[in-house]
Amino acid sequence: MGFSIYLYSVLSFSGLVIILAAGLMIAERFLINYGICKLDINAGEEPLEVEGGQTLLSSLYASEIFIPSACGGKGSCGHCKLTVTSGGGPVLPTETPYLTRKEVRSGTRLACQVKIREDIFVRIPADFLNxxxxxxxxxxxxxxxxxxxxxxxxxxxxxxxxxxxxxxxxxxxxxxxxxxxxxxxxxxxxxxxxxxxxxxxxxxxxxxxxxxxxxxxxxxxxxxxxxGEFYLNENPSTEIICVGGGCGMAPMKNIIYTIYDKWPDRSCWLFFGCRTTEDIFYLERFKELEKKHPNFHVVYALSDELKPGEKWDGETGFIHLAADKCLELDIPRQAFLCGPPPMIEAVTRILDEKGIRSEDIFYDEF
Ligand SMILES: Cc1cc2nc3c(=O)[nH]c(=O)nc-3n(C[C@H](O)[C@H](O)[C@H](O)COP(=O)(O)OP(=O)(O)OC[C@H]3O[C@@H](n4cnc5c(N)ncnc54)[C@H](O)[C@@H]3O)c2cc1C
Ligand code: FES
Missing domain, CATH: 2.40.30.10 (Translation factors)
Incomplete structure (x- = not known):
């Protein structure tokens, strides 16, 4: 009896909070008119004029300023970070999981969560403006x-x-x-x-x-x-390490072909992790490239057991173990990693042991 009264009170209270929150959202959407607000970018001479009530991300998009937004503005990727120097209101609970304390102190915000309710002043990196x-x-x-x-x-x-x-x-x-x-x-x-x-x-x-x-x-x-934040070191004596799995191949292929167009003798390793032989692709074309460029090394590794009758003369096990086996210590290097978070974590640990500085390791998790 006591428990049902308690449950009933909790449910009634939660229902009331949800109704109030929905009411506030509807009121804000249809009744509150913020008018036209100024959107100042990088202390520019002519601020944009935007309709208040929109998010910063969508207002910028409408002005053809495209900020990274891998989740499409849902507040679940943390890619749309910008610095708001004034007019952004308080940091919301939906933003805090993606912001460090230092970022909060310096005015970093998620553009998809900030609503324009007054004149707003933002700093946008030059890269995004291009x-x-x-x-x-x-x-x-x-x-x-x-x-x-x-x-x-x-x-x-x-x-x-x-x-x-x-x-x-x-x-x-x-x-x-x-x-x-x-x-x-x-x-x-x-x-x-x-x-x-x-x-x-x-x-x-x-x-x-x-x-x-x-x-x-x-x-x-x-x-x-x-x-994207990848910067290829232009010094050809810096060895390049590419490590990927699955569709993480995409940036690796770009990096490798770009390198060998510009520096035919540059040293570069490609480590590519597959579960089974069914996940292998582009191996033949990289083997061809290896023949043309003796300082290019391609290593594919299979992490699952071979099926009966299958043949494989490459590496086996997880790809970070292949990198550990092949790479020497303390050579000037830069590394690019793309794949699922556990792979990135394991490879980063190995690269650290090989003497690669963390600022020379770039990665995209997906
Ligand atoms: C910087 C960056 C670069 C990327 N590059 C590539 C690339 O080159 N090639 C590529 O294929 N992808 C890439 N991705 C991933 C891509 O952006 C999408 O996240 C992916 O294609 C899923 O989007 P979707 O719209 O098909 O699925 P959604 O509609 O977003 O998701 C549908 C469902 O699938 C789940 N889901 C989403 N992603 C995954 C996943 N990886 N594994 C399992 N379940 C998932 C979601 O939680 C949801 O339940 C990249 C991501 C980032 C951040
Ligand atoms: S667009 Fe993904 S968090 Fe803002």
Missing amino acids: VRMFSATVESTRVLTHDIKEIRFALDDDQEISQRPGQYVQVQAPSPDGPVFRAYSISSPVYEPKVVELVVRLIPGGIGSTFLHNLQVNDPVAFTGPY
Whole structure:
């Protein structure tokens, strides 16, 4: 009896809070008019004029300033960080999981969570101001494995993309709730500025990956970019280490082909982790590249047991163990890692033991 009264009170209180919160949201949406607010970027001379009540992310998007937003503004990726120097209101509980204390102190905010209610002053890195919207047409699609496809887009008209190897684009995909954006690394090298090629793994039920896997030659697509923090060291005596698994191949392919176009003798390792022989792709083409460039080394490793009758003369076990076995100690190096978080963590530990400084290790988790 006592327990049911307690349960009833808790449920009534929670219901009341939910109704009040929903009421406030509806009132804010339909009754409160914030009017036109000024949006000042990098203390510019002419602030933008935007309609109050929108998020900072969508106001910037409407002004063709494209901030990374891998989750499409849901507050679940932490990619849309900007510095708000004034007018952003208090940091919300939805932001705190993605911000360090230092970032909170310095005014870093998630642009998708900040609502413009008054004049607002923001700082946006120059890289983001160079991001553009591109339109393109599917040039070819190729099945690479049971769940991975290569999709190549020709940019429309005279558009060209100026990217650093390892950067990504955000593809616009249709969804029942309107267009969403998803991040995909560019696998085509920087010397093909009229092309954007992607390597996409199909996530069952996934909006972006299903849209991309269903595309046919000549279908149109739109994306923004380039984004990303990868910076290739331009000193050719710095050895490059690429480690990936699955669709983490995309930025690796870009980096490797860009390197060998520019520095044919540069030392570079590719470590690629697969579970089974069914997950192997691009091995033949990298073996060809290895023959042309003696300082390029390609190592694929299978982590699962071979099926009866299967043959494999490459490495076995997890890919970080192959890196541990092959790499010497204390050579000037830079490393690029792409794959699931446990792989990134294990490889980073090995690279640290090999003497690579943490600032020379770049990674994207996906
Ligand atoms: C910087 C960056 C670069 C990326 N580059 C690539 C790339 O080159 N190729 C590529 O294929 N992907 C890449 N991704 C991942 C990509 O952005 C999408 O997250 C992925 O395609 C899933 O999106 P979706 O719309 O298909 O699935 P959603 O509609 O977002 O998700 C559908 C369901 O699947 C779950 N889900 C989402 N992702 C995964 C996952 N990886 N494994 C299992 N379940 C999942 C979700 O939780 C949800 O329940 C990258 C991500 C980032 C952040
Ligand atoms: S867009 Fe993903 S957290 Fe803001």
